[in-house]
Amino acid sequence: MTQREQYARRNHDTSQAGGDPIGKADGQTIEAFYLAHYGRVYQFVYRSVRNYQEAEDLTSQIFLKVVSSMDETRGAKMAQYWLIQLTRTTIADYWRARDRMPITSLEALQAVGWQGPAVDPPATRGAAGARVQLLLQALPPRYQEVLTCRFLLQLSIRDTALRMGLTTVNVKVLQLRALKRTAELAATILP
Secondary structure (H helix, E strand, C coil), rough: CHHCCCCCCCCCCCCCCCHHHHHHCCHHHHHHHHHHHHHHHHHHHHHHHCCHHHHHHHHHHHHHHHCCCCCCCCEEEEEEEHHHHHHHHHHHHHHHHHHHCCCCCCCHHCCCCCCCCCCCCCCCCCCHHHHHHHHHHHCCCCHHHHHHHHHCCCCCCCHHHHHHHHCHHHHHHHHHHHHHHHHHHHHHHHH
């Protein structure tokens, strides 16, 4: 068993499999439904995508859809069937979107004159550039990379995610944390 599968089993308990009806869409019923089905949904999604970050994102999307479509007329069996169908549809949408990404071989790119990835950010000028470089050097490497990709190289969130090997949601979170940390550092480091 791989380390990620062990993580998935350890952090997403599947022993709480219940068959309670959805009932009224109040907080307690939603929470009970979530706790009863989260482990199984996560395991199913993880087996489909083989990436625990993607599995967590997709599972969150599934339960957001559940909350937005909560129906008090569904019984236990119907709710379970509906959740399975919703999970399958979400996974299918994930793979469809992923298949739409263009795939280009490195040889084909080099044949048309591509020189390789831009490693260095564009040159910054003057005192502002020096302050930016000072702040970037004070950040952890992941924060440096996400801020460099997003603001200095002006890559989209999707391109940044592809370059860093993360999901778009993870890039957004990482960017937010990096910006907060940069603001804290700017208040202490810069005059």
